Amino acid sequence: MINELNLHNHFCRYDSDKVSNFSVDMLSANYWQAKDAITGSAQGRGTTWFIQYQSNESNSPVQQWVLRHYYRGGLIGKVINDSYFFTGIDHTRAAKEFALLHHLQSLNLPAPLPIAFGVKRSSLFYQADLLSSRIENAQDLVAILSKQTLDGVIWQRIGATIKRFHKHNIYHHDLNAHNILLDDKQQVFIIDFDQGEVKNCSNTAWKQGNIARLKRSFEKENNKLPEFNFTQPNWQQLITGYNK
Structure with missing residues (x-):
């Protein structure tokens, strides 16, 4: 059940089976910090956040997620840290990774489950974030x-x-x-x-x-x-x- 959300300059897709009360804020580390739901982090090109999520529905399971912001690498990343030229939603890095993770699940390959992604547009450029499942233990x-x-x-x-x-x-x-x-x-x-x-x-x-x-x-x-x-x-x- 992949749903879409359009809100001003934000576009998101999310799996409503995994998150029934999705909001754009869920793609921000600040949102989870305010809820004291961050269980750890890892440093790479940027900070990857580990999140514990449980919906308000009764008997809903606790889910372990990973939140990652997209950053550029190489020399260009020192100048344009996290902005990419926008040529359409389905061409964004977040949308393509989200779709690929779904494809991997259909093949029963051992990879994370896609939860949601968001793209924030600003003029000709965009920034993006991805939520996926954390491989437990x-x-x-x-x-x-x-x-x-x-x-x-x-x-x-x-x-x-x-x-x-x-x-x-x-x-x-x-x-x-x-x-x-x-x-x-x-x-x-x-x-x-x-x-x-x-x-x-x-x-x-x-x-x-x-x-x-x-x-x-x-x-x-x-x-x-x-x-x-x-x-x-x-x-x-x-x-x-x-x-x-």
Whole structure:
């Protein structure tokens, strides 16, 4: 049940099965801070907020969400921090990620559930925010490998999970060790599909590009962190799982 909300210069889509009392304010961290509903945060290009939500309906479940604002990267991000040229709602980064997450759910792939997105227009530009579900009891691979090793079965499972996405031609723009999560049952999830897409071409070189980018990510963390439990045999185990 995807509903739309138009309010002055705001346009939003939201899943009314997940949030029946949606308002534009729900896409602002200040709103959740006022409700004392923020349970944590993570720093990346910007701040990602972790939110606990429960509707006013009786017996409604408590939901764990992630709120993320879209920021530019690279040199242009230092000048135009979070504004993008507007060419239509469905071409905004938030709308495309929201739609892609729905597609991933239809394929039963381990990725977050889309909850809502909002686009705020200002003249020829827009800013955007996305609400999605939080993978419960999960940590990213950088956090995990900074504390412990993973056995070969888990490394193969990581590779096999990436292959599941690639079999459906799902391109992840920034596949790295921060965007792969393990929950407390050792199940693998992939997050952050900003600028991701479904590839509809016969050229599959992008798949190896995804894999190469991931390897560089592990090597970068290995060089940066005082303790990071990643070795070449671990990588070979991941590739074995990918190639099965």
